[in-house]
Amino acid sequence: MFKSKEVEIPLRRSELISPTGIGALTTNSDGINLMPGALDMWFDNADIMENEFEIYEERLSKIFNVESFRLPPDYRAPFNKYQQAEKNLNIRIPMVRFPNWYYCSSCKTMSKEVSSRKDSILTCSHCKNNYARLIQVPLIVACEKGHLDDFPWNEWVHESLGPRCKGPLKLISTGGATLSSMKVKCTSCSGERSLRGLTTKDSEHLYDHLSKEGYYKCTGRKPWFGDRIQNEECSCIPQPILKNASNAYFSEVLNAIYLPPNRDAKIQKILDLLALPNIMENIELLKKTAPIPLIGTVLKTNFTSLSDIDNALLEDGIAKIINSEDKTENNENAVLLNLKIEEYDLLASNEKIESDFLVVQPEYDKDGNTLLHQKYGISKINLIPKLRETRVLYGFSRLNPPLPLSTNRKEIIENGKSKLFIKPQKFKWLPAYKVQGEGIYIEFDDNLLSEWESSIRNSSRVSKLNERLNNARQEGIGIKADVSPRYVMLHTLAHLFIQEIVLSCGYSSSSLKERIYVGPKENENMNGFLIYTSSGDSEGTMGGLVRLGEISSIESILEKAISKANWCSSDPVCNEIGMDFGQGRDFLNGAACHNCAYVSEISCEELNKYLDRGFVNIYDATDDFKSFFNYVETR
Structure with missing residues (x-):
């Protein structure tokens, strides 16, 4: 006869954010299906010191209207009877x-x-x-x-x-x-x-x-x-x-890269200076006719209090003031876009920042950087040997993937909280998890991308992309805003880049993630992507990814990734189906499938949507269409 014991299931803390969050089914070693209980019951114990599990991320707190975030509690068994007096022992996540x-x-x-x-x-x-x-x-x-x-x-x-x-x-x-x-x-x-x-x-x-x-x-x-x-x-x-089933649970998770407080403090000091009446009057007069760099030059010339401030930081401060005047509370997409803009300002910065967040530029020889630009259109590579990401679970969906948070932010967040909490009005926190790691940021030349997009605007491949997006919108499917050829190209290249670097850096493919930075930023555009580790050791890095920032390694990996885009083992079927009907989730992909451009869904911020190898490199180039790297090579 079977000997019965209490049913339990060991889970990592990160799994309780995604993919096994509240309301998700998981199976233990005995084959029993269990589901994490509502958040109301997670810290329902007078002996728990909740402060130990709290995370503070100001930018995310404003988006979700909460006071803090909490790490899922870890289980700690007492070593002996004398340890029973300590706090936070024997905490278990309730399961049903x-x-x-x-x-x-x-x-x-x-x-x-x-x-x-x-x-x-x-x-x-x-x-x-x-x-x-x-x-x-x-x-x-x-x-x-x-x-x-x-x-x-x-x-x-x-x-x-x-x-x-x-x-x-x-x-x-x-x-x-x-x-x-x-x-x-x-x-x-x-x-x-x-x-x-x-x-x-x-x-x-x-x-x-x-x-x-x-x-x-x-x-x-x-x-x-x-x-x-x-x-x-x-x-x-x-x-x-x-x-x-794969459609039984879709986590609604928002990620944010940690920004160092010392840099925020510097910008805040600059904002305080710019807010002075006489300086603000000059900004109001100049912003209608002058670009932000020129405004900064004029201000530094006219006001000695600003003369010693770094140009990049001053321009960031001016941009924040101008943008805050233009944005309204109802502009949902701007709130989320600003989350990435602040990260982009740091990742694409030319300054070396020594803090909890570290950005450095790789050492290039005199001709190396020029070669990367001429051959691949790369304008900048920054290495991040120390990076921290915060992931927040704010809800989930079933049967259909979650809507983009930018479509109706407040309604989606409130609906998500009602799924996580029995009484959401009583709680001012959400579950979150911190991940430390490393990353590589690659940015491409905006002028080259603009010229390329202009040259293919009337091509059949771009027409098919727009047709797929319009068909999805007519079906009521939530579509990411501003899906352009440059976004699809950079997104697909990021996937191909991940596939190649896992062979070199020692990380598994599921432990690498992408973050795409494409969109308007003041008077310029963001045109880059960050590949980073979504899991690391306690120091936040194992070094393997950053070491690939050497010029020879980057060039080799890019060459392989671009070459791989040219042909899929399912071609010509993959390319032809993508062009005729679209493929993948909601038929939003062109030439992209499991054999060529897909990565683990937890590695992709768009769940393997908006992909097409044709914008990177494809064998069926036509008179009206060239992939980006074909265009760079032949321009």
């Missing part, structure tokens, strides 16, 4: 069982158990087999509002919304591991029904084949809130999915 329907491994009889059962092994009450155990069913139902519930087994087998017969039921497999080989049978009335095609779009669904009495509507259940919480009202029609 789901699905709640089980079938017996011996007699196949189904039964329903409560979510709070703590035994790791549940036994069958219908058969006398002492070694039989209950196994959770493979099928659940989810709705687009994030609700989750057990599949309506009774309703399905009896083809009725309110069946009088209550079973018991049996889940029988006729051989095979798919739903098409499984059926549910009622032992009381001999009703029987197959599960074939339940998870496909073109076959049987709960909304048209469960019964003839009407639609089966969502129950509004949130099992991660516990069994005692009343279900919400929901008018959605739930969709049957496998419990481990």
Whole structure:
């Protein structure tokens, strides 16, 4: 007979942010499916010192309207009886069982158990087999509002919304591991029904084949809130999915690169000086006709208090003042764009910053930097041997990927909090995780990119890109703002760059991430990407990635990445399908698939969307189209 123990599952703290956050299903070593409980119960203990887990990131706090963020608590077992007096020992994240329907491994009889059962092994009450155990069913139902519930087994087998017969039921497999080989049978009335095609779009669904009495509507259940919480009202029609399906859970996570406080302090001091009435009057007069660098020159000439300030910092201060006047609270996209602009100002800076965040320029020989620009159009490479990233979980979605936070920021954030907290109005924090690592920032020449975009504006590949984006918008799919050819090119190149550097730096592909910086910034454009480690040791770096910043290494990796873009092992199919119909999620990709341009979804900030090798390098160049690197080579 099985010896029962308390069910548990070891998780890393970072996993509780993504991909196994609140409301996500995960499986332990005993094959039991568990789900992290609501945030209300995470620190629900008087002995917990919450300050130890708090993270402060001012920029993110303003976006989410919270006071702080909290690390998921780590489990610390006391070494001896004398240590019991210390704080933050034996903290556990509450978990609930789901699905709640089980079938017996011996007699196949189904039964329903409560979510709070703590035994790791549940036994069958219908058969006398002492070694039989209950196994959770493979099928659940989810709705687009994030609700989750057990599949309506009774309703399905009896083809009725309110069946009088209550079973018991049996889940029988006729051989095979798919739903098409499984059926549910009622032992009381001999009703029987197959599960074939339940998870496909073109076959049987709960909304048209469960019964003839009407639609089966969502129950509004949130099992991660516990069994005692009343279900919400929901008018959605739930969709049957496998419990481990990829669309069962999408984390809504926002990342931000840490900015050093000493630099913020310098800019704040400059802002205080610029806010003086006589200086502000000059800014107001000049901003309509003069560019920001010229305004800085005039101010330094007229005011001795500004004469010793670094030009770059002064220009940043002037830009912040001008932008703050132009932005409004309703400009949702500007709030998020500003998050990247502040990071870009630091990553693309020519100054060396010695602090918790370290930016240095690699040592190039006299001709090296010129060669990179002539051959690849690269205007700048900065190395970040010490970098810190904060990731915040603000919600999740099911069935469909989350909408961009820029579409309706306040509504999305409030909706996300209502999924994470039972009583969101009582809490002023969100779960977050800090990651230390290293990175390489690469920036491309804005003039070259603008010339290239002008030359291909009327090409068929650009027309197909715009067509795919418009089709997605018409389908109600949230699309990233300002998806341009330069964005698709830089995004695809970042993926190819990741694929090549994992072979050289020693990191796994899933531990590297991208951050794309493309968009308007004052009187210029951002045209770069950051490749950085999303996991590192306690010092924040293992050095392998930054060492690739040497000119010979960068050139070799770029050469391989660009060459790889020319041909996919699925070509010509990959390119032709991409051009004809689009491919990937929501058909938003051109020539890009798992064999060429995809990386791990946790490495891509857009979940492998907006990709096309054709903008980097492609074998079918036409008279009206050249990829960027073909254009740079032949210009």
